[in-house]
Amino acid sequence: MTANLITAVSAAVLLSSVPALADGELHIYNWGNYTNPKLIEKFEKQYNIKVTLDDYDSNETMLSKVRAGNSGYDIVVPSDYTVKIMIEEGLLEKTEPNAMPNGKNIDPRFVDVYWDKGRHYSVPWQFGTTAFAVDTAKYKGDINTLAILFNPPDELKGRINMLDDITVVMHAAERYAGVPRCGDDKANLKKINDILTAAKPSWKTFSYDTLGKMVSGDVDVTQTWSGASYRIRQKRPTTIYALPKEGLDGWMDNVAVLKGAKNLDNAKLFQDFVMAPENAALISEFAGFDSGIAGSHQFMSKDLASSPELNPPAGSPVPEFVPPCPAAVVEVYNKIWTNLRK
Incomplete structure (x- = not known):
């Protein structure tokens, strides 16, 4: 081939997964209060696509609806472990985001991830950690320990909100106990159950509404996510996001396209669109979370880009991205959780 022909063919291959022009519709199913209206407006204007957006409150809710079939959605935003499950169950289209024009912007740390090695199905939406936030006007002691949740000081008893999330709560208890995540050792699982049972009287609520709980003053401590803690701090400035010495969960939510999506080309466009640094920002x-897209910080406000929630200090615990637990362990988790939530 001539050099010009090689260049033309290369460009055609690169762009083949993302149509240059578009119109029509796109149906997105995402977590609640998680999509910037300005992002949707920009996408609609740029591609003349009408977007509809519905929301869910957990990966399990979304997964149940998708498994049932005929959901009507094109795009979903599953967390890391859920992406792995959906790929294994054949629920996602192989859209090859890493070959899209903006695929080069994916932070190298998040290309060969356990849930989608090489990024054949999904693109980063937001990533962060899960720990807890404490109003330091209410408690002056060391907050960087999971003892705040599982053996709290007297002034915080009855003032704690836990996430209504079996995986997050179980993994936190495992870290506090010093046992492996997803372990099937019966003695360790009994230890987890005992820790949770003993701690429950000190908790006030189980809720995903961590912002509302803290901003209203209903609680002084909440299990939450790094970006949510940033948003809480804007309203309750004495709040600090803890980095517990025992460790913390890392997670990433990802934009994926459902198998058989009616608006497949528009869904691919949206995947490429959110990998542009200015759109990720x-x-x-x-x-309030980081994006997983290189170069996005320069488009963020200085307050967010330099925030401690996005920039943990040197020596902080390294976030742990935990793959899905084996079915036998999940079965025991469910029994412990059912008893805990009575």
């Missing part, structure tokens, strides 16, 4: 400005 729009998501972060709304949600």
Whole structure:
């Protein structure tokens, strides 16, 4: 081939997964209060696509609806372990985001991830950690320990909100106990159950509404996510996001396309669109988390880009991204959780 022909063919291959022009519709199913309206407006204007957006409150809710079939959605935003499950169950389209024009912007740390090695199905939406936030006006002691949740000081008893999330709560208890995540050792599982049972009287609520709980003053401590803690701090400035010495969960939510999506080309466009640094920054400005897209910080407000929630100090615990637990362990988790939530 001539050099010009090689260049033309290369460009055609690169662009083949993302149509240059579009119109029509796109149906997105995402977590609640997680999508910047400005992002949707920009996408609609740029591609003349009408977007509809519905929301869910957990990966399990979304997964149940998708498994049932005929959901009507094109795009979903599953967390890391859920992406792995959905790929294994054949629920996602192989859209090859890493070959899209903006695929080069994915932070190298998040290309060969356990849930989608090489990024054949999904693109980063937001990432962060899960720990807890404490109003330091209410408690002056060391907050960087999971003892705040599982053996709290007297002034915090009855003032704690836990996430209504079996995986997050179980993994936190495992870290506090010093046992492996997803372990099937019966003695360790009994230890986890005992820790949770003993701690429950000190908790006030189980809720995903961590912002509302803290901003209203209903609680002084909440299990929460790094970006949510940033948003809480804007309203309750004495709040600090803890980095417990025992460790913390890392997670990433990802934009994926459902198998058989009616608006497949538009869904691919949206995947490429959110990998542009300026668009990834729009998501972060709304949600308060980091994006996983290189170069996005320069488009964020200085307050967010330099925030401690996005920039943990040197020596902080390294976030742990935990793959899905074996079915036998999940079965025991469910029994412990059912008893805990009575």
